[in-house]
Amino acid sequence: MSEDVNITRVLVVGGGAAGWLSAGSIAAKYPQLDVTLIEAPNIPILGVGEGTWPSMRQTLQQMGIGEYDFIRHCHASFKQGSSFYNWHSQGHEYHHPFSNPTGHEHINLAHIWQHEHPKDSFDETVCPQVKICKQGLAPKQKSTPEYAGVLTYGYHLDANKFAEFLTQHCVNKLGITHIKDYVLDVTPEPSTNDILSLNTAHSGKLSADLFVDCTGMKSRLLGNHYQVPIVDLSSALPNNRALALQLPHAELPGNNYSAAIHSTTKATANSFGWCWDIPLSTRRGVGMVFASDFCSQHQALIELSKYTNTPNLAFDNVKQLEFTPGYRERFWQNNCVAIGMSAGFLEPLEASALAMVELSIRMLLDDFPSTKRHMSIVSQRYNKRFTYRWQRVSDFIKLHYITSKRRDSEFWCSVSDIASASDELQSLMELWQYQAPSRHDVYENEEIFSSLSYQYVLYGMRHKSDFLHSPSESDLLAYKQIQHQNQTRQAALVRGLPNNNELLTHINMAQMEYA
Numbered sequence: 001m002s003e004d005v006n007i008t009r010v011l012v013v014g015g016g017a018a019g020w021l022s023a024g025s026i027a028a029k030y031p032q033l034d035v036t037l038i039e040a041p042n043i044p045i046l047g048v049g050e051g052t053w054p055s056m057r058q059t060l061q062q063m064g065i066g067e068y069d070f071i072r073h074c075h076a077s078f079k080q081g082s083s084f085y086n087w088h089s090q091g092h093e094y095h096h097p098f099s100n101p102t103g104h105e106h107i108n109l110a111h112i113w114q115h116e117h118p119k120d121s122f123d124e125t126v127c128p129q130v131k132i133c134k135q136g137l138a139p140k141q142k143s144t145p146e147y148a149g150v151l152t153y154g155y156h157l158d159a160n161k162f163a164e165f166l167t168q169h170c171v172n173k174l175g176i177t178h179i180k181d182y183v184l185d186v187t188p189e190p191s192t193n194d195i196l197s198l199n200t201a202h203s204g205k206l207s208a209d210l211f212v213d214c215t216g217m218k219s220r221l222l223g224n225h226y227q228v229p230i231v232d233l234s235s236a237l238p239n240n241r242a243l244a245l246q247l248p249h250a251e252l253p254g255n256n257y258s259a260a261i262h263s264t265t266k267a268t269a270n271s272f273g274w275c276w277d278i279p280l281s282t283r284r285g286v287g288m289v290f291a292s293d294f295c296s297q298h299q300a301l302i303e304l305s306k307y308t309n310t311p312n313l314a315f316d317n318v319k320q321l322e323f324t325p326g327y328r329e330r331f332w333q334n335n336c337v338a339i340g341m342s343a344g345f346l347e348p349l350e351a352s353a354l355a356m357v358e359l360s361i362r363m364l365l366d367d368f369p370s371t372k373r374h375m376s377i378v379s380q381r382y383n384k385r386f387t388y389r390w391q392r393v394s395d396f397i398k399l400h401y402i403t404s405k406r407r408d409s410e411f412w413c414s415v416s417d418i419a420s421a422s423d424e425l426q427s428l429m430e431l432w433q434y435q436a437p438s439r440h441d442v443y444e445n446e447e448i449f450s451s452l453s454y455q456y457v458l459y460g461m462r463h464k465s466d467f468l469h470s471p472s473e474s475d476l477l478a479y480k481q482i483q484h485q486n487q488t489r490q491a492a493l494v495r496g497l498p499n500n501n502e503l504l505t506h507i508n509m510a511q512m513e514y515a
């Protein structure tokens with residue numbers, strides 16, 4: 001047996017959100033490790049990706065970051081879920097709040113909702129958070145401690161400011177060595193094919209025991225050096241282009257700075273794709289996602305200009321992005337693990353990319369290999385788990401399309417075709433003809449989208465399940481009690497929660513008093 005090597009040096013390549021979150025989380029949990037991050041000064045970070053999940057609260061807290069510091073520096077606002085417009089058909093809307101439906105542990109809410117209130121929206125009937133968002137209220141009070149919430153929330157943030165903020169924290173507070181240089185190529189260890197060192201433009205050879213590839217879509221180590229191919233999901237999810245734009249609040253119709261900053265990411269479908277709309281405390285991030293097979297760049301610009309009510313919008317005003325929808329066949333090869341865009345990317349609907357980064361980091365931290373031999377076991381588990389997770393993300397995004405009744409363009413006719421969904425999703429759709437999505441449909445305890453998320457989308461998109469029997473009397477009674485609790489809670493929340501703007505102003509003003 002060859003001599004084993006302890007893992008003591010970690011080299012993260014890439015200084016986008018994935019790189020800094022990985023480096024910072026490793027350094028915070030394992031201060032005994034020597035953590036270095038190298039990023040190319042001439043390759044900018046992606047600079048989009050502005051909606052997070054609630055998990056980001058735990059990630060930041062574990063890195064020792066103060067919530068209000070983060071909110072102030074990253075111009076962040078609160079995100080309480082996603083809102084979908086025109087997805088089922090023009091004029092239709094539904095919501096996927098972060099909070100679970102009240103009482104879902106006790107009864108099958110979807111069944112009773114369909115029996116009792118088929119005309120009311122599912123999300124508003126089962127979850128008080130939707131009304132809170134509609135009323136422009138924050139998910140917590142001024143006195144609620146940092147990272148705690150009255151309701152579940154994540155963030156909207158400025159991606160460039162986030163990377164700058166994480167850099168400062170990781171270097172100054174966590175002692176991470178930061179090198180600005182370009183990785184030219186890789187020196188492998190001939191007998192094992194592990195990476196021995198990276199050759200850089202100006203800093204010579206950098207060696208380590210574990211390499212974390214966070215080089216974005218370039219996937220410099222996993223894709224380029226190890227040649228691990230992408231599992232291309234274009235046939236199910238053809239969107240592969242985006243145009244992104246930043247706008248002051250006042251430039252969007254019906255909004256000005258004093259109006260409430262809404263606390264959901266808005267996703268609005270049009271004939272050629274969909275537009276995202278993310279409000280920060282200082283501006284909006286807006287963009288159009290589309291498929292090059294069905295929509296030209298020019299048409300996408302027209303759609304974005306219509307959405308933003310900006311008649312003279314030109315290519316000079318927008319960032320043009322291209323991606324291949326898919327994930328790598330393996331994520332961890334030898335002593336190199338890819339996290340972030342280098343591991344894969346699917347269109348930003350439901351904002352799963354940073355959540356996948358966080359899940360990757362969590363598994364890396366929990367299973368952190370102590371030696372090279374240990375690494376080969378850990379990497380196999382990691383690859384299996386993340387292949388499953390990417391498949392689930394893909395199915396969940398696809399659900400938004402196959403439940404749509406839009407047929408107003410070639411794009412919608414193609415993307416809504418159930419035949420283009422995975423076998424797994426097609427079987428689930430069969431099951432959901434007669435029953436609601438349930439915990440039996442998902443296999444992991446840390447499932448990326450729970451069956452409750454599936455319910456929000458499925459019934460938000462007006463799906464009808466032909467349940468085989470009527471709800472029992474006892475379930476109907478329990479449901480009435482839950483409804484009553486919901487109404488009481490909602491009234492209390494409306495009375496007790498501040499306006500979103502008011503809370504953000506309070507947090508941002510606190511800095512000025514402090515300065």
Ligand SMILES: Cc1cc2nc3c(=O)[nH]c(=O)nc-3n(C[C@H](O)[C@H](O)[C@H](O)COP(=O)(O)OP(=O)(O)OC[C@H]3O[C@@H](n4cnc5c(N)ncnc54)[C@H](O)[C@@H]3O)c2cc1C
Binds near residue numbers: 019220
């Ligand atoms: C249109 C769009 C919208 C999105 N919206 C969301 C969203 O709402 N929510 C969400 O969670 N995610 C979203 N994402 C994804 C999100 O943007 C990314 O997950 C996030 O930015 C992390 O990117 P990254 O760090 O992997 O890569 P990048 O930001 O691209 O960083 C790559 C880094 O690698 C470095 N690098 C590259 N090559 C080398 C080299 N040879 N040597 C040294 N360094 C190198 C670069 O300098 C850079 O620092 C979106 C993505 C797109 C395309």
